Amino acid sequence: MNLYRGILKITTVFVVIFLLASCDDDFSNIGGEIIENPSGVQLREYDINAYTVDLKSIQTNTPNPKLLGVYNHPVFGKKSASVLSQLRLGTTSPEFPEGAILDSVVLNLPYFSREDVDDNGDPIFELDSVYGDGGFRLSIRESRYFLNDLDPSEDFERAQRYYSDQQSLFEQFLTEDSIYVNENFVPSADRIRFIGENDEGEADTTYSAPALKVHLNRDYFQQKIVDMEGSAELSSASNFYDYFRGLMFKAEPIANEGSMALFNFTGADAGINIYYSYLQETTDDDGETVEETFVDSLGIDFGANIVNTFEGEYPEQIQQNIANGSENLYLDGGEGTLGVVELFDQEDLADLRSQNILINEANLELYLNTDLMNGANAPSRLYLYDLSNNAVLIDYSLDPSNNQNDPLNSRTIFSSLPETDEETGETKYTLRLTQHVINLIENDSTDVRLGVSVTSNIQQTTTVAVRESTPEISGEDDVEVAPAASTITPEGAVFYGSESSNENRRLKLRVYYTDTDL
Incomplete structure (x- = not known):
């Protein structure tokens, strides 16, 4: 069965990535039941846990450019x-x-x-x-x-x-x-x-x-x-x-x-x-x-x-929102904040591992909460990484759109440019972690915590030390480092979180798959 999965994966995964954007409207998830689209690719959405961590003290004597001045961000x-x-x-x-x-x-x-x-x-x-x-x-x-x-x-x-x-x-x-x-x-x-x-x-x-x-x-x-x-x-x-x-x-x-x-x-x-x-x-x-x-x-x-x-201190309302839940995800550069993402509970992961399915794509879609942005500029890109091990994700390394001479338009499969719907005006960012999820299911990889941040350069993956952050993360995965490319921009944004009351814009893990038993 594993050999069959491998052959089918190789022949379909690259095609599916480009087809899914046009197929999103053909899926629905009602009461946990999947309605298939004509191509046979199905979608499951998983509730995740995502919350904001305020970086109180970060290392800044690294060989990076430096910010100088005063900036009044409309949100932060x-x-x-x-x-x-x-x-x-x-x-x-x-x-x-x-x-x-x-x-x-x-x-x-x-x-x-x-x-x-x-x-x-x-x-x-x-x-x-x-x-x-x-x-x-x-x-x-x-x-x-x-x-x-x-x-x-x-x-x-x-x-x-x-x-x-x-x-x-x-x-x-x-x-x-x-x-x-x-x-x-x-x-x-x-x-x-x-x-x-x-x-x-x-x-x-x-x-x-x-x-x-x-x-x-x-x-x-x-x-x-x-x-x-x-x-x-x-x-x-x-x-x-x-x-x-x-x-x-x-x-x-x-x-x-x-x-x-x-x-x-x-x-x-x-x-x-x-x-x-x-x-x-x-x-x-x-x-x-x-x-x-x-x-x-x-x-x-x-x-x-x-x-x-x-x-500078965050406004009191922002501090309360950061400390008290996951209604929204606040991502800010500079000394800043980052998001922590916990993908699966044990039951969901065990269920996925027990089934004969081919993962075609897995992604996180982060929607801007424009009601809270106060007219602020949206960041050009977001960066997703392995927070537990302070490492890049395999999907980042495998992205064929890597272009050292054009950072703005590089690694756009792994981390999309912001996409704005002309009719609704809503803006979303798509972060793909397909191979990461495949490794979790097929190779029994550890389900690590992920970090997500704004970035000024998607090509830069170096990190800086974090001396203090709040709230403290439970378990052993303390926030020890942060992406360096996040510290050299004062821009930030507010996204719908994993506990948002807006069901359609709530942050979830979206898994597109093919059932190989059919």
Whole structure:
């Protein structure tokens, strides 16, 4: 019988995946009895248990981009994201020419953006990963908190972890004066103009992609860097880490609205440049000695330890809904929340294992609860994973639509793009776990808990440590990690849960199968 199942599965499973979308209306489940559709594929719907877990503290000093700003989500409320980063000298033991004058200190943090051209053929940019269009207060201050690379409590054998809820700790070590303050910073899609000279010494204007590009306090860097020439503090990377321990980029709300942007602090163009000028004797075309002004720079990069911190509490109503049941499933990015899904009870699983059926498809359909979304943008994708073992599902790995160059349209069989019904306006997401269910039935695999989250990149499957979450999960499957791609977006959504009063939109496990005894 197993051989028969295998042959039939191979010949039908790929076809069925594409047919099922058009066959959904041909199934019904009344009183537990299945009404077959003409193709012989049947449907069973299983009640599941799904609930929300609030991630109170997550690791954020991983090599991911960082959020910076203030975002007022229509559902989840206002949250602020700040960044604490180590600094690294581009050149240790820097030497400055005699009489060098520090002209300017420029911070450059490019936005994620897409380039296009306008009607005149000139380049224009559209910002990506910017949420909201208001302003926030941005300040930059020196930090005297030492960010360890290795954890001293683990005998320096494990990388040090820093967490999203440690801002109050870090702020105790900030210097009093800021080296930059903008009382109303608003991200801009304007390209950056640079006026310089070409090879012939003529004035030349060049442009670069939009960036958070600002001038920092010149006197501060004169004392901190230039005046320290020849010192032990600038002589090595480790000495510099201890001397100049980092910068805190702090975002604070100034109004109900704000904006939050994603930045790659370790990108090639990210960092601080100290520009200085000096006079040097040269020989002109007539062979005479003249003094000429030269301009040079010293780069300071952001270090390996860069921590995202988050502030803000969910509205009281949201907290109560998260803690008191499964009427709705709240999935939020950033420090955020995730959903926990428990598929089968023992009786249902034993019943499935006892029958001679071929599983054609198994999926979860998550419907947006638009009544609770308050006009918020829906996330682009959802991600389903093995929460018990902190691993990807086999269906993720087997998805043939994998496309590294197009993450938005990749793995769309495993995790569909949001589908909106033109007539009803309802939006749903389909997460397929066909092979996972087949393994549960045919191979007696363990029925593990699953996790579901919003994701900013379905191709990214790395995880980050979770230090605290609530409510605590019963049994041994504590929430130890969360998907990293969920932590770098502030977007979220509300879905009908497994105990929703809306029977038609309630979250269930849908299993399409063929009875091989027929």
